[in-house]
Amino acid sequence: MAENLNDRLKELLDTQKAMEKKKKEASDAELTKVLTFYIGEQVYGIEIPYVIEIIEVPPITGVPGVPSYIKGIINVRSKIVPVVDIRIRFGKEEIAYTDRTCIIIVSTGDVSVGLIVDSVADVISVTEKHVSRTPDVTEVNSNKFIKSILEMNDGIKLVLDVSKLIDEHASEEIR
Amino acid sequence: MAKVEAGMESMLEMYIFETNTLLEQLDEILLRTEDANVFSTEDINEIFRIMHTIKGSSAMMGFENLQQLAHKGEDMFFVIREKPEIAKDAHFVYELIFEVSDLYKAEIEYIQTSSDDEFTPTDFSKTFKKLMDATERLKAMEGGEAPAQIAPEAASAPTAPATGTQSGTMTVRVFFEDGCKMENLRAFLLLTKIKEEADVIFCEPHDVESNADSARDIVENGFFVTFRGFDGNNDAVLKTIEGAVNVQSYEIIDEAAVAPAPPAEKAEAPAEAVQQQPVQSEAAPAPAPAKAASAPAKTAESNAVTKAQEDIKKANGGQKQSLISVNLAKLDTLHDIVGEIITTESMVIANPDLDGLELESFSKAARQLRKLTDELQDTVMSIRMVPLAGVFQKMGRIVRDMKIKLNKDAELVLEGENTEVDKSIVDNLNDPLMHLVRNCMDHGIESDVQQRIAADKPEKATVKLSARHSAGEVIITVSDDGAGIDCNKVLAKAAKNGLLTKPESEYTEKEIQNMILLPGFSTNDVVTEYSGRGVGMDVVKSNIEQCGGTLSVESEQGKGTRFIIRIPLTLAIVEGMKLRVGPTIFTVPISSIKESLMVANNQLLNDTKQGEMIMIRGVCYPILRLHEKFKIETEVTNLEEGILLLVDVGGKNVCLFADRLIGEQPVVVKPFPKYLSQYNIKGEGLSGCTVMGDGTISLIIDVNNLISTS
16 A cells, blocks of 8 residues: 555656646745655655644553554643554554654644654755645545655655644544 | 624623623523512612613624613613503513513624624514513503603603702713713713612713714713612712713702703803702602602611611622632633642652652651642632532523423422532533423423323422532432333334334333433424424433533333433542553542452352452452453453452442552543544543653543443
8 A cells, every 4th residue: 555655646746747847947935844754765744834843752651442543642741642653544564663763743723643753854945846736636545645745856755734634534534 | 794893802702791691680580570470679670780781781882783672671671660560460571571682692692603794783673663562562551640750761851840840859960081982872881870879860962872973962061960869869879970980070060950951051050069958858758759669668767778778789899899700711721730730749749759768847848738739729629610500590491481382381490509510511511401401391291281180290390400419420400290201102212213222122121211312312203392303312411421421311100200410520630549551550530449459269250251250248240351441461460460449330330450559649630632532432431531740641441431331
């Protein structure tokens, strides 16, 4: 499934490339900043406004009756925050946590969630010429968490749609 | 159009709060007087005061329709005030005032919920018409005996008869501060204040509350008001005027010269000296007829009584001062902080660095601190506690309305309405209680009086609301003495709706009764205005569960039905026992623990399904292994190595098996994060979580749910 996702995305990317080239002349003005992180070899990103903080992995208290990708709850300065393992969420195999493993706390207004990632990479500035939007193929399940695709010099980065990641799967899960 | 003028938004919340409170008071008075079928002078004055305040504040906020509505209502009561007897058996009066009250509530809710752009004031002209008709009708009933003064218009008409010649009246010209804006409304507010102390006979301009142009008049000429102090106490009125907001100056104008004269000519009237005489001279004859009728004793010793009244007023004033209304959000914050303090306190006192140290004075200081934080916590909790009376009394209205609509004779009995519950719970109780009361009225009570007579019950049915405290819980019951639940009917209906999960014969009576709480269940054949749409009981149940409570039904066929709501007294802080299961720490509320024990092998038994049981002092209890229930890996799986905790909830006893006990600690209950609310964690038997002294999280076990799900 993971390979699927990447293959699929690359495919879609190719078809878009031609179009994107025209766009490249577009302004170099900074659109937003994106926090990038690794899941395996792939670089993902989250727009900075959603990011509250990055913390080490504290002891996680498991909670019964939830899907396996919700690892449990943690205490972040007296706030209880649920944590989601992005690896499991995206259908990749689970690996043991290391020193490099981080939790990125993201928030959409009133809902906060911690995302467990392999390691945090960088904060990059995104300008319009980097962005190629995802095609609107909502039936591709894993695609719907991707907000946009960044084509940078050092490779492709997938920007996650945080609000979908937090909210949308809620309805999916209830079904 | 915008709802309120710019600059008034901040007042809106206050306005809504105040008006709602007043409307509730109004309902209460009306229910009481309707029962007694007589208006006492006090009640009428109170209704007047309410209508007036609403009128004034609505005008202030610029809700013209609401202001008009109150005004018309006031007109009607003006007639009643003069002659309270005519309202006897005049049910249309009650219907109308209740209607007005409902319209108000609806409009206020509309104001609250609608956005600025879509807001258009509701047109109440139909109700105006009704109110005017009713006023006319009352006047007609009153017959020819009405003195001219009684017509509402007369009060404001410049030709007010006879007032000028009566002693004890006084005319005052009031000037407001320069540039204080909205002079007409300020005048109106002043007028309202004066009316608390005196009969206002005349004022000029007379249409201050509805005519914004009158503001200019007031700025130019001042605001004239002629009044007669209750029991001749004009001094008090003058003090009121003096003390009123934005009043810059006032002058007293002799009454004889003034009353019939147009305002412009009053300007040169003499001041202070004139005022003394009428005040002194009027002692006996002056008091208004209505006042005299209601309290003849007062006229005899007017001075003494006036003094007493003043004292009472002062006392009341003092009382008002000692109450403040606080934004609930602030209390929530305070509450959170106290929670943090308690957590931090545990962090300090149970700090691992202190292990094994002999610290006598530290322990002493720690005990002192614990005592104080306990007190702090109790106080904060008590701030948030409000009596249930408010919610209960609202139900009176529902019973009244349904009584008429359904043609069933019933009365509402309240018990323990002073029981105090956390504010957030009270807010959540309103809807469920309303549903339950409606249910009792609609389904519970027999529709045919003959059935009641045949069953040897009083013709008048009783719906009872009661509340009491019991071991950290508040138990609220809604009961009726109606027909009770017909188990066969329920079963048949459940079968029809496909709600049965086992053969009919296997259901116990209690199970069947509780079926009515299932979603999509309604036994009423006919859908009525009030209930029977199939939504309801399950919604009630989930509403109550949302605030941590439970709902159950008890019924005896032919005798009646009882709905029992159990709600934790405080949601936030509980005394908990911490247990370890593998890496996880659970907290069990101490209130549900009976005892903890180590077991010996010979006490253990197995039932036919290989369920484990333990025999304690001749009684058998099932054992629930927490590590199995929550699928936690632990090394302690032998019952003899771990510990058993005998818990008791609502008569059900179970032994919980854990690795070991850690200790007792007050814990601050935090709800699970919103993100997890989509999963049924509560159903798994966990009610929340708490942060412990060392920063780790402990899961709080809800024994009730734990038992019912396993």
